[in-house]
Amino acid sequence: MSLFDLTGKVAIVTGSSRGIGRAIAEQMAVQGAKVVISSRKAEACQEVVDAINGKHGNGTAIAVPANISSKEDLQRLVDETNRAFGKIDVLVCNAASNPYYGPMSGVTDEQFRKVLDNNVISNHWLIQMVAPQMIERKDGSIIIVSSIGGLRGSPTIGVYNVSKAADFQLARNLAVEFGPHNVRVNCIAPGLIKTDFARALWEDPERYKQSTQGAPLRRIGEPIEIAGAAVFLASAASTFMTGQAMVVDGGVTI
Numbered sequence: 053m054s055l056f057d058l059t060g061k062v063a064i065v066t067g068s069s070r071g072i073g074r075a076i077a078e079q080m081a082v083q084g085a086k087v088v089i090s091s092r093k094a095e096a097c098q099e100v101v102d103a104i105n106g107k108h109g110n111g112t113a114i115a116v117p118a119n120i121s122s123k124e125d126l127q128r129l130v131d132e133t134n135r136a137f138g139k140i141d142v143l144v145c146n147a148a149s150n151p152y153y154g155p156m157s158g159v160t161d162e163q164f165r166k167v168l169d170n171n172v173i174s175n176h177w178l179i180q181m182v183a184p185q186m187i188e189r190k191d192g193s194i195i196i197v198s199s200i201g202g203l204r205g206s207p208t209i210g211v212y213n214v215s216k217a218a219d220f221q222l223a224r225n226l227a228v229e230f231g232p233h234n235v236r237v238n239c240i241a242p243g244l245i246k247t248d249f250a251r252a253l254w255e256d257p258e259r260y261k262q263s264t265q266g267a268p269l270r271r272i273g274e275p276i277e278i279a280g281a282a283v284f285l286a287s288a289a290s291t292f293m294t295g296q297a298m299v300v301d302g303g304v305t306i
């Protein structure tokens with residue numbers, strides 16, 4: 053059997069209506085997982101569900117819209133997944149926000165709190181809701197999509213970077229707490245990826261050049277190039293790996 057096989061596994065992927073989250077959900081379905089597609093917009097989620105079910109059969113994917121800012125929404129996401137598929141083996145905390153661009157001296161308290169709420173506390177909530185059943189079954193993989201921003205300083209996305217650095221520490225702490233129960237927690241740290249989220253950084257040719265000229269691979273990444281890391285972390289291929297941050301950035305941070 054392939055080490056990457058996910059047959060019989062159930063995965064929730066937040067922010068999976070497009071971008072990195074969609075690619076992760078699609079590739080997990082390719083490996084045999086049942087996947088839960090979630091974002092704020094029901095219609096966008098349903099479109100992804102129809103595409104996945106069209107390829108892999110009805111019942112492979114379901115849509116459960118949820119705003120990561122809302123604890124009630126996240127509880128519903130977990131409850132509906134349990135109702136539909138009976139369990140959760142893999143949790144991918146992928147959705148995040150970056151509502152402020154500029155130096156940290158200019159950020160309002162409200163903006164700073166929003167970033168910490170959506171990028172750190174909401175991950176903590178969702179993990180609190182899902183981890184107990186994983187601990188009981190002594191099996192589970194939790195994946196947080198962080199960013200190489202959490203490894204570096206920045207004059208413009210410092211607030212976001214603080215939140216992404218906190219995600220690395222969240223994974224390390226929880227890896228220690230959950231390790232004795234065979235529940236693993238890891239981060240993926242993508243570099244610049246061609247999605248709506250980072251559009252401002254790659255659409256303008258001058259910015260694109262700035263972003264890629266120091267990169268060993270001389271280009272930005274595609275969402276599918278992050279999906280393989282998520283399949284690896286969800287599967288038997290990574291059963292001895294926990295608490296780590298997997299950098300996937302075309303070599304930028306080296």
Ligand SMILES: NC(=O)c1ccc[n+]([C@@H]2O[C@H](COP(=O)([O-])OP(=O)(O)OC[C@H]3O[C@@H](n4cnc5c(N)ncnc54)[C@H](OP(=O)(O)O)[C@@H]3O)[C@@H](O)[C@H]2O)c1
Pocket residue numbers: 066067068069070071072073090091092093096118119120121146147148149170197198199200241242243244245246247248249250
């Ligand atoms: N793109 C990059 O260069 C890059 C680099 C490093 C790290 N990352 C990280 O990768 C992750 C995914 O980003 P992406 O680039 O794939 O972004 P994206 O293409 O803009 O997709 C974001 C997804 O999250 C959903 N979403 C946004 N706000 C949400 C909320 N409050 N509640 C629930 N869902 C929400 C969006 O759908 P709705 O709008 O329908 O809610 C969408 O499905 C983020 O954690 C980001 O920090 C991205």
